[in-house]
Amino acid sequence: MKDILENASSLIRSHEDDIRQNIDKKCSKVSFYKKSVFKKDSAIVAMARDDKQRFILVISEREDGIISEFEGEQIGDAAIARKCPLSEHNAKVLRKHFPWTAPISLRDRKTTVGCGDRLGLATAGHIAAASKYQVTPVLAQQSMRELELTGRTYRNVVDDATFMVFQAGYKxxxxxxxxxxxxxPDIDxxxxxxxxxxxxxxxxVMNAAAGDWSQDEVDAEFEKLDAATQKRIEEDYFGKSFSVGADVIEMDAPTARRCAVMYLGALDFALEVHDHLVSKRGDKFDLEISxxxxxxxxLPSHHLFIVKELRLRNVEFTSLAPRFIGEFQKAVDYIGDVEEFDRQFRVHADIAKAFxxxxxxxxxxxxxxxxxxxxxxMTGMRLHLKTAGTSWLEAVRVIAENEPVLYRVMHKCALDNFQEMLKLYHITADINKIPDVDQMADEDLGSLVEMNEARQLLHVTYGPILNDKAIRPLFFDAMHKFEKQYMEKLKGHFDKHLSLLGVPVKA
Ligand SMILES: [Zn+2]
Structure with a gap:
């Protein structure tokens, strides 16, 4: 790093493009992410890496200004330079000076894809794939369950995305x-x-069980609603038919009563959440109803009922996730009758367009x-595709292909914890079909990530694997070492997703 510092003054005074070209010419131990090299207030701010970790390097002509805002260790003495860790504080400084590193509402974006990143390492690959297409990525996305299993917080998840968005210069x-x-409280x-x-x-909060109730039970529960609500549901729905695309959805009285019993309480809660979001963020939020x-x-009639009731309550929502026919199990392709899926999905897509x-x-x-x-x-690309564990599986693939000893340890950890994880995830893999990793040649281990049973095994056991004290440091060291390979694999994997969906490429 000394060589950079010796030429710091002339480097800082160069044009930003020249700085990008020249910043690591003479530097063997540190490399820079070229797209992250920015000139800001007589300082250079850039993301760099050595053989251990990534960090932000700030080189400045002055002691005050932007450099003073970053926390980190002073290096050298000729120039004023700071090696800054990827900390919560430094993420905040980045978002302040480079506002495009902060997440935004995507309510005006037509096609979006959720790219769950359980490791805080996948964003670069997600950006590489998404940049090619007319799609906006949701780079930070985790559920409470994922946070608990990985020991992260929402703060960590957003900060990790911030760092990689900066690293990629993705604006x-x-x-x-x-x-x-x-x-x-969780939303907060x-x-x-x-x-x-x-x-x-x-x-x-919804009464899902009422979906299976007898009509007598449904009617009895409906009678408990206040008289005005009963009357309104009757007027709005009983015996009504709604044109949706080429279809007509008939809403008979029994169906409307069942919908009221199943969903009205949940929809009132959705309104409460909506108003809460408005109070916190104005109109800069995206509410997805799941x-x-x-x-x-x-059922299409239920989808229609939910949407009409959300509209009646003036709940502004950006997306809605119905439960579709067939099985959407983790890590594997669709299970079910594809033609029947198409037939039913078309109605859902048409409801979204019409209502x-x-x-x-x-x-x-x-x-x-x-x-x-x-x-x-069928959606005309007006859709949100949510993915999560598949990016973790690409990381597992990188390990399987490069670190056979570590992979075998991870695989055995997965087997040891599989039964426990089945309490959290619904999958049907028969893991007895997975070959014994001790009997497999090193070069064949990568093929396991193509096998559905092994994919599901590894998909649901990320928590125990990442929390294993022996595995964790070795895993993250290896991922740092094979960073480029991970990015390339993710890029290819998401490219396959986006091209099959038919997302147009950017002009
Ligand atoms: Zn879901």
């Missing part, structure tokens, strides 16, 4: 999603971390290659 805007939140944690998108999971965590698929123009959101959306073309076409 097109990105989202941050507090995923599957169920209570206002995501909001405090600057997340503009909230995915409101209504599964616990009803996908239920056992039975969302509010919101994005249809597809949860557990990674790797569902069989149904992507239909999803893209």
């Amino acid at each position: 097109d805007g990105y989202g941050a999603d507090g995923d599957h939140l169920k209570t206002i 944690i995501a909001l405090a971390a600057g997340m503009p998108m909230i995915t409101l999971d209504l599964s616990e 009803i996908d965590e239920t056992t039975s698929p969302t 509010g123009d919101y994005k249809v959101s597809i949860h557990s959306g990674s790797d569902k290659f069989m149904v992507y073309p239909a999803i893209g076409e």
Whole structure:
């Protein structure tokens, strides 16, 4: 780093493009992410890496100004330079001086893709893929369950995205999603971390069980609603039919009563959350309504009822996640009848077009290659595709291909914890089909990440693997070493997702 400092003054006075070209010419131990080299107030701010870690390097002609705002260790003495850790404080400084490193509301973006990053390392790959397409990535996205299992906070998740957005010099805007939140206190944690998108999971406040009740039970519960509400539901829905695209959705009285019993309480809560978001963020938020965590698929009539009731309450929502027919299991392709999926999905897409123009959101959306073309076409690309663990699996692939000893240890940790993790994730993999890793040649280990049973095993056991004290440091060291490879794999993987969906490439 000494060589850079010797030439610091002339470097700082050069044009930004020249600084990018010349900054690490004579430097062997540190390399710079070229797109992150910025000139700001007679200082250079850049993301760099050595063989241990990434950090921000600030070189300045003056002691005051931007350099004084970053925390870090002073290096050299000729120039004023600071090596700054990727800390909460420094993320905040970056967002202040480079506002495009902060997440924004994406309510005006047509096609968005959620890129859950459980490691804080995947954003560079997500950006590399998304940059090519007319899509906006939600780079920071985690559920409470993921935070608990990885030991991170919403603050960490947003900060990690900030650092990599800066690293990539990515200025097109990105989202941050507090995923599957169920209570206002949890929503507040995501909001405090600057997340503009909230995915409101209504599964616990709705009466999903009433979906299976007898009509007598439904009617008895409906009678308990206040008289004015009963009257309004009757007037608005009983015996009405609604044209949706080429279809007509008939709403008979029994269906309307069932919908009222199942959803009205949850929709009142959605209004409460909406008003809370308005009070905290004005109109700079994206509210996603999620009803996908239920056992039975969302019927078109129910989807319609929910949307009409949200509109009646003036709940501005950006996207809605129904539960679709078939299975959207983690890490594997769609399971079910593709033609039936297409038939039903078209109605959901048409409801979204006809009653509010919101994005249809597809949860557990990674790797569902069989149904992507239909999803893209039927929504006219007005959609949100949510992915999470698939980026973790690409990291596992990097380890399997490069660090066979470490991979075997991770694989065994996954097997040891699989039963426990089944309490949290619904998957149907028969893990007995997975070959014994001790009997496999090193060069074959990477192929496991192509095998559905192994994919699901590794997908759901990220928590125990990452929390294993012996594995954790070795894993992150290896990921640092193979950073470029991870980025390339993610780029290819998301390229496959986006091209099959039919997202147009950028002009
Ligand atoms: Zn979901």
